[in-house]
Amino acid sequence: MTDTTDPQAADVPHPVETDFEIGQHNITPFGLDIHNPVFMISGLSIVAFVIITLMFQEGATEFFGWLRPFLTSTFDWFFLSAANIFVLFSIFLMVSPLGKIRLGGDEATPDYGYMGWFAMLFAAGMGIGLMFFGVSEPMSHFASSMGGTAAEAGARTDWAPLGAAAGDITAARNLGMAATIFHWALHPWAIYAVVALSLAFFTYNRGLPLTLRSAFYPILGERVWGWWGHMIDTLAVFATLFGLATSLGFGTEQALAGLNYLFGISTGNGAKVILIAVITAVALLSVVRGLDGGVKILSEINIAMAAVLLLFVIIVGPTATILDTIFSGGVAYVKEIIPLSMPFGREDTNFSQGWTAFYWAWWISWSPFVGMFIARVSRGRTVREFIFCVIVIPTLVCIVWMGAFGGTAISQVVTDAAAPVKDAALELKLFEMLKPLPLAGITSFIGIILVLVFFVTSSDSGSLVIDTITAGGKTDAPVSQRVFWCTFEGVVAATLLLVGGAGALTALQAMAVSTGFPFTIVLLVMCVSLYIGLRQAQKA
Secondary structure (H helix, E strand, C coil), X not given: CCCCCCHHHXXXXXXXXXXXXXXXXXXXXXXXXXXXXXXXXXXXXXXXXXXXXXXXXXXXXXXXXXHHHHHHHHCHHHHHHHHHHHHHHHHHHHHCHHHHCECCCCCCCCCCCHHHHHHHHHHHHCHHHHHHHHHHHXXXXXXXXXXXXXXXXXXXXXXXXXXXXCCCHHHHHHHHHHHHHHHHCHHHHXXXXXXXXXXXXXXXXXXXXXXXXXXXXXXXXXXXXXXXXXXXXXXXXXXXXXHHHHHHHHHHHHXXXXXXXXXXXXCCHHHHHHHHHHHHHHHHHHHHHHHXXXXXXXXXXXXXXXXXXXXXXXXXXXXXXXXXXXXXXXXXXXXHHHHHHCCCCCCCHHHHHHHHHHHHHHHHHHHHHHHHHHHHCCCCCEHHHHHHHXXXXXXXXXXXXXXXXXHHHHHHHHHCXXXXXXXXXXXXXXXXXXXXXXXXXXXXXXXXXXXXXXXHHHHHHHHHHHHHHHCCCCCCCCHHHHHHHHHHHHHHHHHHHHHHHHHHHHHHHHHHHHHHHHHHHHXXXXXXXXXXXXXXXXHC
């Protein structure tokens, strides 16, 4: 294979020419480096969204309450089918001869070691979600959505592929773990991998700007520098902002619940706004420090803390049960991944629409953000190494994490039907699970710190990504521009939490799904474009 860093090898314009094309649309008011159509359209639209939503709060609440169930019930088959395609496409690239292609060319070397690389992958990709759902989701599936309660396990008729007999607690637990792992393993990371690999390849091997439009050059040609490209990048900004706001909303709810649980701090709207403001301010400091000085350091600290908390739970919790849950849950996931993935002929609409369709839309709305961030830190990896590390290793870590936290909580409920974790609010389940364990106050406080720092790393890395997109793919845009986007991420999250009221998380989820739906189409076309680009590189 020849060195694929030569843009002419795939009939792509020279990088200097590309920068000139992008530069025609850039203006620099107040020292900003703005990719005018994308920045103005996305920026003004988001400002208008915040103003209108706050002005018509009652109507907005009703609209958000209608939007999510409408999209997930109408298009659940579409979300499930698309996610399956992303997994199969990723596996194909990993095992095919295309897997030998190196991001950045044959002589390229990785910019980051494995530890730093993995830390940034997890901190950007799933940090807050693992903290929020690590206990609550396994318990939800065990108790109601699929497994039933301990007394009802196997009695449900909607979906029971594991064949649990009534009262079979082990089968109910394995079923719940399989369903949970399904939402956090291969499928979401394949979504991230498709976007990240596309951006990394066309940026490092074809010399194109680091922005979503570049991934469509084999299909659109020079039109990517026109309104087709503007539309793709603008949609990516919307998807990133609202997908990120959803995660920040989850993090805010859980952090406040933990602070109230430990210190009696209020969980009202005022407290939510103050917390978002404080964390956004911290994120701004990290943004100013940049990728290596901010995000990388915080990511490594957070991953180290998360690893300590994970090991603590495994060691002081019901160790034998946890290890059995990890192994049995992983086996159940492998066994049931095909039935869980089926987009048609399903009777378990609560699971496929209420859980899976939302999750896939949420991951897809995060994909431009996480994908671009992963692309920025993945130069020097081969396609095969990239996909294996981005998909397989996170899947194994998620199995261990869910097995430890979810397995401990389920064990507590099985041992004591009145265990507080059983009926606790979703955002409190982590803290109620830690309460019976030694050093509960310390570990709960660590859990809060983890949520808050994941909050910061998500916010500032999201700001870096949106800033790159709206600056036409440049990674060295002015700091003031990053500050603008970091601030608005917090404003949007706060707005949706305030307007949603009791259904605040529903409002956040509705916006994630609404942006994830059209972006799913973008990702499907991206798969075709990436395959064309890799084939051209292979033949060069």
